[in-house]
Amino acid sequence: MAKITNIRCIRTRHNRSWTIVKVETDQDGLYGIGSASDIYQPSAVEKIIEELFTPLLIGRDVSQIEDIWQTMYTSSYWRNGATLHTAISGIDMALWDIKGKEAGMPVYQLLGGQARSEVKVYAHADGKSYEQLEEEVERYREAGYSYIRCQLGGYGGGGFTQGTQSVFPPAASFDEDVYVQAIPQMFEKLRVKYGMDLKFTHDVHEHLNPASAIILAKRLDPYQLYFLEDLLQVEHTAWYERVRTVSVTPQAVGELFIHPQEWLPLVQNRLIDFVRMRVSKVGGITACRKIAAVCEAFGVRTAWQEGGENDPVNQVAAAHLDMAIWNFGIQESNHFNEAEREAFPGMATIRGGALHLSGLPGLGIDIDEEKAVLLGAPAEGKPYHNPYRLDRRLDGTLVRP
Ligand code: MG
Secondary structure, eight states: OOBEEEEEEEEESGGGOEEEEEEEESSTTOEEEEEOOOSSSHHHHHHIIIIIIHHHHTTOBTTOHHHHHHHHHTTTSSOOOHHHHHHHHHHHHHHHHHHHHHHTSBHHHHTTOOOSSOEEEEEEEEESSHHHHHHHHHHHHHTTOSEEEEEESSTTTTOEEOOOOSSSOOOOEEOHHHHHHHHHHHHHHHHHHHTTSSEEEEEOTTOSOHHHHHHHHHHHGGGOOSEEEOOSOGGGGGGHHHHHHHOOSOEEEOTTOOSHHHHHHHHHTTOOSEEOOOHHHHTHHHHHHHHHHHHHHTTOEEOOOOOTTOOHHHHHHHHHHHHHOTTBOOEEOOOOOHHHHHHSTTOOEEETTEEEOOOOSBTSOOOOHHHHHTTOOOOTTOOOOOOOOOOEETTSOBOOO
């Protein structure tokens, strides 16, 4: 059996915001890669992998994925934290990659095999005006997408006015009363234009107070969304019980979830319809296949989080799960440029609104380290810093993202 000889973090893309983990073994040419990207705290994740996990795991048998996962999970006593679980995820994915390469099979075959013809993805359409948004929707429709997320003015869009605060750093002002009017009007126009031909979603991005969230969910019912995403802040998920009593709009939640107790009550009480954790944030393939199995028992489907900051290794890890689990709902899409595609040979591709894996053994994706270096580097001597963009209410109060 192959043994772990070294674990390395390869930081790439602009400002080194992607962290790719490479688990090397004592077998000639046998290694695996995984995603441990955290755009906000990349150095913290890297330190956990280098200083905690690498000494712990060198010499371990690569085949023991479950035991290695539990070892990492309990390695620092306090567990279920965002940075710890990102580090766990990177190594977990790399071990699945190795297992697939050893078996000569794509990882989805090891997870139960193909359960659907293709992995449908949803596109991100956005516009400063309704007209701009409709152009985007049209562009994706022509490219073959049948599922499209529609935003007016970005996340929590449709409720922005000109920022006026002087005592705080500049930020967009968000008026939730404007927002809960604008978004139903947007979907009214889209349904008039497209009928039921397209499946629409919308991401609230937690911008609303519970009272406004409930009003929005109710107002959106006539437009039959595929789902409404992150209607409530993670601190206020108990309000989903109230949402259920007034609205039939399907709810998708969870891109911030790490701890099982964050999603388990929502799933077991059938208060949501889709879970949306990011595979590389919640514990990798090992964690997500278990989450999916629990959700299957309660009729809840998956919609693993993706989006612009994610790396292509996380995307393929999600796609292998999507191929094999029965209760797959939809996959969020992500796009990469030509240089990124060359640095990550075997990257999944989107055709006809669906994600296609390379078919190669393991995760089916590799990293060309020389080309990856060229994707970007930090400015010399400047600390890496990428704070989340925050909006403010009309009185200047911070809006939770
Ligand atoms: Mg979201």
